[in-house]
Amino acid sequence: MTRRKLSTKPAAQRRGISLLEVVVAAALVGAVLVGSMAALGNSVRSRLAAAEQAAGPLLADSLLAEIMEQLYNDPQGVADYLGRGGSESASERSAWNDVDDYTGWSATPPQTKAGAELTQYDGWTRAVTVRYADPFDHDQLNSDNGLKKIVVTVTAPDGAVTTRIAYRSAWGALEQAPAADSTVVTRIDLSLDLDAYEAATTSTPLLNHVRDPNE
Incomplete structure (x- = not known):
């Protein structure tokens, strides 16, 4: 059974929605939607900017860690110049x-040590x-005095530059050669992969000989 309350007022006295009210309501809804879209756009831009700000240091630190685990001089013999030997690939x-070996090297987009492109950083x-440096004041030198200055530069698509500097003695x-042959850990890599975001990877070098726990 359906019940309906009937009004005793004449039809002319019953209030309806005027065209003006419809226009005002539509304008209010539109203003709210515009504000919401602007807030969403600002949020997305902020997240992208934060991700880009983090990407520069991550890329620089991971490459610097890779370099710092290498030897000061080529194990095949001490060279009197900076750079790769004749038999080493560029x-x-x-x-x-x-x-x-890393001096003068660059890649766009960045690559892993194995040469795979990091396509998420297009x-x-x-x-x-890499330059020779003075052990006392770190000034650049033209000859080897026992210290090398390593500079890693990361340039973002918008031109922002991140620089990391390290010294290798x-x-x-x-x-220093160990007392006995052994396998040591020289670098730790960390990769964080979340479902909705690109993987973030970084590395850190170890400053002393850490014995491999799996040996």
């Missing part, structure tokens, strides 16, 4: 074995320079 970082560039802990 692009295959996996075969490089001392810090100044438009980014990583570059490395000929007398550092990693240059």
Whole structure:
């Protein structure tokens, strides 16, 4: 059974919705929607900016950690110049074995040590320079005095630059031969992969010989 209350007022006295009210309501709804879309846009831009600000240091730190685990000099013999030897590839970082093999290297987009492109960083560039440095005041030198200055530069698609600097000594802990042959850990890599976001990867070098727990 359906019940309906009937009004005793004449039809002319019953109130309806005027065209003006409809227009005002539509304008209010539109204003709210515009404000919401603007807030959403600002939120997305803020998240993208934060992700880009984090990407530069992550890319720089991971490459610097890779370089810092290498030897001060080529194990095949001490060279009197900075750079790769004649038999060393200019692009295959996996075969490089001392810090100044990296000088002059750059890649867009960045690459892993094995040479795979990090496609999520399209438009980014990583570059490395290695120079001799004075052990006392860190000024650049033209000859080897036992210290090398390593500079990693990361350039974002918008031109923002992140720079990381490290120094490698000929007398550092990693240059000292162990008492017995052993396998040591020289770097720790960390990758964070969330479902809705691109994976973030970083690395850190270890400053002394840490015995491999799996050995």
